[in-house]
Amino acid sequence: xxxxxxxxxxxxxxxxxxxxxxYKESGSNHRQEMxxxxxxxxxxxxxxxxxGPFFIRGRYCANSREVWWTKSYPGSxxxxxxxxxxxxxxxxxxxxxxxxxxxxxxxxxxxxxxxxARTAAEKTEPVTVGPSSLA
Numbered sequence: 100x101x102x103x104x105x106x107x108x109x110x111x112x113x114x115x116x117x118x119x120x121x122y123k124e125s126g127s128n129h130r131q132e133m134x135x136x137x138x139x140x141x142x143x144x145x146x147x148x149x150x151g152p153f154f155i156r157g158r159y160c161a162n163s164r165e166v167w168w169t170k171s172y173p174g175s176x177x178x179x180x181x182x183x184x185x186x187x188x189x190x191x192x193x194x195x196x197x198x199x200x201x202x203x204x205x206x207x208x209x210x211x212x213x214x215x216a217r218t219a220a221e222k223t224e225p226v227t228v229g230p231s232s233l234a
Contacts, residue, residue, distance in 0.1 A: 110161045112184050113137035120205030122148070123194055131205070142168055153176070159184075166191070 115136045121128040133146025137159060144155040150172060155181070157168025164184040170175045170193075180203065182191020188206030 110137065112161065112164060113142070113159055113166075114207050114209070117208035118144075118146075118205050119208050120188065120203065122203040123201040132208075133205070142166065197212075 107211050115138070116134065117132070119130070119132050119165075123129070131146060131148035133144050133153075133155060135142055135144035135155065138157075140158055140160065142155065142157045142159050146153055146155065152223055153170045153172050155168050155170055157166060159166040166180070166182050166184065166189055168180050170180060172230050177194065179194045180191060180201065182189040188204055190204050191202070191216050192199040192200055229230050
């Protein structure tokens with residue numbers, strides 16, 4: 100019998116699985132759902148929102164809790180995300196160059212999606228990250 104590779108136990112701050120949340124645009128919150136995989140500093144996944152299905156490719160740093168990824172809508176456009184993992188999920192900014200940008204918040208579905216989570220998604224403002232942090 101061949102040796103089985105060890106499974107990456109993952110970082111509890113970056114659990115692989117279902118994530119939900121929203122991105123802000125033009126003063127409104129827009130729901131997004133995705134399945135993310137975090138492993139050894141890389142993240143990948145797929146999901147959907149009101150625009151359509153998308154794929155995600157990016158990186159994360161377990162020590163600094165920073166994350167960077169690109170959300171790609173097949174046959175359309177890319178959106179660049181940069182955020183920070185804190186107790187209630189990942190907060191940060193998205194950007195479509197040259198100047199479209201706003202906030203977002205996502206969290207693991209396992210942390211709840213009842214009415215209180217939906218209300219939070221509709222009312223909570225993301226933290227402000229300065230423009231220099233998007234560089």
